Amino acid sequence: MTIKDISKTFFAKLAKFQKNTKTSVRDPDSLNVNVRNYAKNKDNGPIVFMKGITCRFGNLIANQNITFDLKKGEIHALLGENGAGKTTLTSLLYGLYQPESGEIYVKGQHAVIRSPSDAINLGIAMVHQHFLLTLAHSVTENIIVGLKSTKGIFLNLDKAEEKILQISKKYGLKIDPKSTVGNLSVGEQQRVEIIKGLYRDVDILILDEPTGMLTPMEEKALFEALRSMVNQGLSIIFITHKLREVMEVSNRITVLRGGNVVGIVKTSETSEDELARMMVGRTVSVNQISQGSISKTTPPTVLEIKNVSALGNSNVLFLKDIRLDLRKGEILGIAGVDGNGQNELAEVIAGLRKVKYGEISMDGRSIANLSPRQIRELGLSYVPEDCLHTGLILEYSIIENLVLDRWYTKPYSNKLFLNKTEMMKFADKIIADFEIKIIELNAPVSSMSGGNLQKIVLGRELSRDSKVLIVHNPTRGLDIGATEYIHKQLIKQKENGVGVLLLSLDLDEILTVSDRIGVIYEGKIIKIVEKQNTDIDQIGLLMGGKAIKT
Amino acid sequence: MKVELQRKRLISFRSCVPFLSGGFAFVVVAIILSLAGVNPIMAYGVMLKGAFGSLHGIADTLVKTTSLLLLGLAVAVAFKCKVWNLGTEGQLYIGALGATLIGISIIGSIPILGIIAMLAAGFVFGGCFALIPAALKVKFGISEIIVTVLLNFVVLLFIAYLLHGPLKDPTTVFNPYSPVIFSESQLPIILPHTRLHAGIIIAALAIIAVYVLLSKTKIGFEIRSVGANIKAARYAGMNVTKSIFVIMGISGGIAGITGAVLVSGVQHLLIEGISPGYGFIAVIIALLGRNNPFGVAIAAFFFAALMSGSEVMYRMLGIPSSLAITLQALVLIFVLIGEIFARLQIHKTENAMKNW
Ligand SMILES: Nc1ncnc2c1ncn2[C@@H]1O[C@H](COP(=O)(O)OP(=O)(O)O)[C@@H](O)[C@H]1O
Numbered sequence A: 001m002t003i004k005d006i007s008k009t010f011f012a013k014l015a016k017f018q019k020n021t022k023t024s025v026r027d028p029d030s031l032n033v034n035v036r037n038y039a040k041n042k043d044n045g046p047i048v049f050m051k052g053i054t055c056r057f058g059n060l061i062a063n064q065n066i067t068f069d070l071k072k073g074e075i076h077a078l079l080g081e082n083g084a085g086k087t088t089l090t091s092l093l094y095g096l097y098q099p100e101s102g103e104i105y106v107k108g109q110h111a112v113i114r115s116p117s118d119a120i121n122l123g124i125a126m127v128h129q130h131f132l133l134t135l136a137h138s139v140t141e142n143i144i145v146g147l148k149s150t151k152g153i154f155l156n157l158d159k160a161e162e163k164i165l166q167i168s169k170k171y172g173l174k175i176d177p178k179s180t181v182g183n184l185s186v187g188e189q190q191r192v193e194i195i196k197g198l199y200r201d202v203d204i205l206i207l208d209e210p211t212g213m214l215t216p217m218e219e220k221a222l223f224e225a226l227r228s229m230v231n232q233g234l235s236i237i238f239i240t241h242k243l244r245e246v247m248e249v250s251n252r253i254t255v256l257r258g259g260n261v262v263g264i265v266k267t268s269e270t271s272e273d274e275l276a277r278m279m280v281g282r283t284v285s286v287n288q289i290s291q292g293s294i295s296k297t298t299p300p301t302v303l304e305i306k307n308v309s310a311l312g313n314s315n316v317l318f319l320k321d322i323r324l325d326l327r328k329g330e331i332l333g334i335a336g337v338d339g340n341g342q343n344e345l346a347e348v349i350a351g352l353r354k355v356k357y358g359e360i361s362m363d364g365r366s367i368a369n370l371s372p373r374q375i376r377e378l379g380l381s382y383v384p385e386d387c388l389h390t391g392l393i394l395e396y397s398i399i400e401n402l403v404l405d406r407w408y409t410k411p412y413s414n415k416l417f418l419n420k421t422e423m424m425k426f427a428d429k430i431i432a433d434f435e436i437k438i439i440e441l442n443a444p445v446s447s448m449s450g451g452n453l454q455k456i457v458l459g460r461e462l463s464r465d466s467k468v469l470i471v472h473n474p475t476r477g478l479d480i481g482a483t484e485y486i487h488k489q490l491i492k493q494k495e496n497g498v499g500v501l502l503l504s505l506d507l508d509e510i511l512t513v514s515d516r517i518g519v520i521y522e523g524k525i526i527k528i529v530e531k532q533n534t535d536i537d538q539i540g541l542l543m544g545g546k547a548i549k550t
Numbered sequence B: 001m002k003v004e005l006q007r008k009r010l011i012s013f014r015s016c017v018p019f020l021s022g023g024f025a026f027v028v029v030a031i032i033l034s035l036a037g038v039n040p041i042m043a044y045g046v047m048l049k050g051a052f053g054s055l056h057g058i059a060d061t062l063v064k065t066t067s068l069l070l071l072g073l074a075v076a077v078a079f080k081c082k083v084w085n086l087g088t089e090g091q092l093y094i095g096a097l098g099a100t101l102i103g104i105s106i107i108g109s110i111p112i113l114g115i116i117a118m119l120a121a122g123f124v125f126g127g128c129f130a131l132i133p134a135a136l137k138v139k140f141g142i143s144e145i146i147v148t149v150l151l152n153f154v155v156l157l158f159i160a161y162l163l164h165g166p167l168k169d170p171t172t173v174f175n176p177y178s179p180v181i182f183s184e185s186q187l188p189i190i191l192p193h194t195r196l197h198a199g200i201i202i203a204a205l206a207i208i209a210v211y212v213l214l215s216k217t218k219i220g221f222e223i224r225s226v227g228a229n230i231k232a233a234r235y236a237g238m239n240v241t242k243s244i245f246v247i248m249g250i251s252g253g254i255a256g257i258t259g260a261v262l263v264s265g266v267q268h269l270l271i272e273g274i275s276p277g278y279g280f281i282a283v284i285i286a287l288l289g290r291n292n293p294f295g296v297a298i299a300a301f302f303f304a305a306l307m308s309g310s311e312v313m314y315r316m317l318g319i320p321s322s323l324a325i326t327l328q329a330l331v332l333i334f335v336l337i338g339e340i341f342a343r344l345q346i347h348k349t350e351n352a353m354k355n356w
């Protein structure tokens, strides 16, 4: 089954659930009773048992009276939206924070975990969302760093390598101990992090959003390794906010929402839509995303990129011979693993990076190496990847941020002076149109939430009367509701005849909204296909740089 | 809402920080004074009396305020665009040179126009001179901090050369002075029998001009944006290069006006020591005033009072004026500490708010 099918059935089921407002979330307390019962029985008891855990950051309650148990030999998914408290809960188990109240039992023993080294002594390792490896060192050096046995004068690298190879073979985590970490792919670096834990003979592994930056291929390999680990007696806590993944890999699921446990279910007894409802706390309404209508006549091209090459940040040729045409009224999704040239491509189009060779034209006019302002005036809108720091000036008010691209034009200023009244009028309109929640019109936007900040940039860029819209990772870090909102906006733009170039790391997102899909790999667009003619495996292979045999 | 309140409280706390820091500095100097066997209360009393106790004292304080305020504005305005202009001392001298050339020329003998032309010459000379570091920064990426500091020395030596050679008043033999400017181009005294000249009005106008420039005009918006977030400014289509040139021109121009005011209002001729290191105190003043025109005015007044007060303290009690410099340095150190502390607090509340 492809993602497309899954999402289709998902949406259909959701529509049904809209009518059925009664929630069937299982009561976590009744489960606690069970847990308590077998906590007494040490052998069959959970290997980790966290009871009544509360953790605060200032006024914010990140975890509230949470009870969580991990059985030996299971993959237990911790599911929840961004900010639900997943990382916090596992960080407590790993000794990074101390709970305000509550108790932790590991292997039947009451445990006070003050630091990660306490955790490792108890057999617990954690692989973070962001890796903590030193890129200049070898795999082996990264793995043995900090171990007691390495504190002598001489390192016994051979012995360590041998052990690493053993672990690698045992669980199917392919790695070359001698290679330098900086040369490894994201997936390989993750394996190093996992082996780093296993090398310390832990039997409980916490993985925090491990699939975020993997290609579908790498993801598959990871899941296989995880299964092999639990088959050999390890226990795994798997943190994610992706429904598809929990269904695929976990045995049990604890769902968190706003710092509370909203349910604990067996994977075999639940469905994606039940989980979605628990995660969000309401029924998600996603309109059927309109399929790209295939008209017989190809619409005119609004953005044409011909053999463009450009330098990367380290001044070596990074974008190589990019060829791409974006048509009026379509969404062209560009899939790819992070760092394969997405940002460089967007910047080259927007005039923020020099075109070294080649030609770019928008609506028939050459725009290569024009200034960013000239390109914008010719009809470009651009929602950058790092919205917070590139798309906004955080110490400015929402008013100033909304006119950041047009303050110098007619109603907003005259020859010399700014016109605050007109700016305010415009801001009021965008705030209403995009349902932006503000506290104070004149306060710096730095105090607003991520979703609202994203909406400011979106509101500004979509209200330009543009021909081409570039959006780069528009929904990263947003919850389901906000994501859905943004997707609708993109489709509206497309229906208005704008050519939308969607650069995204989220393959699901690309498959949901695009009409055509391209893949970027090592600075090259290696293929562009109609969505009708693709499946996820093919895209996955391409993202990993594997050419397909046809 | 609670968080919002907390935030407001923090912001008002932040504006108190410079005053608290100043207080601390005075306490520390008081301790030093008593260790040296001087009654600190008496010493501060003398200082206060010196700065404000007489018409002359007040006038002297205000004359110093004028120069410090203008130079502080020059530094602050550049910093709004995140450009460090540490060369206001040099730009002041170049401006003073331009003003002197006008003042001793035939134009200087025309009433009113003479003064205006001197100020304009100060602005143009100082501003153009400040474009050198701007160009080096934009074209070659050379740090303006280094260039502006080094150019100060170049200027001081150049002025010394001029005053010992081509520009030297032919009627004097020993003193390296320029000729005196025409009396028509001298700024009028506004408080009779004191040294208080009309330059203070120019300084007040400069505050308003800078405020309007930065917060009401188009170019001001662009400059502020580049200063606040250069990446976002570029992304939004703003012209970073232009902003840097404009702001350095304005900053150097204000410094040049300061030189013109010193020539036209105080010395009436160009000498080597026309600025007793104002350019360096100006950096402290800009920091203390948080680059806000009105904050700069307050800080300038404070430092002017400190300077004229400590001169009197030196004359009356024999306390070395280096103690005044110690006090200035202590104020700066305490302000910086307080600033970091306040910023941390605000950062914390803002984070807390985001999760609300
Ligand atoms: N060190 C911290 N200081 C303050 N707030 C934090 C900190 N870590 C997490 N939070 C807040 O706690 C909440 C839960 O965060 P987290 O556990 O990271 O969620 P998740 O991993 O489910 O996305 C969020 O609102 C987050 O902003």
Ligand SMILES: [Mg+2]
Residues within 6 Å of the ligand: A083, A086, A087, A088, A129, A208
């Ligand atoms: Mg997290």
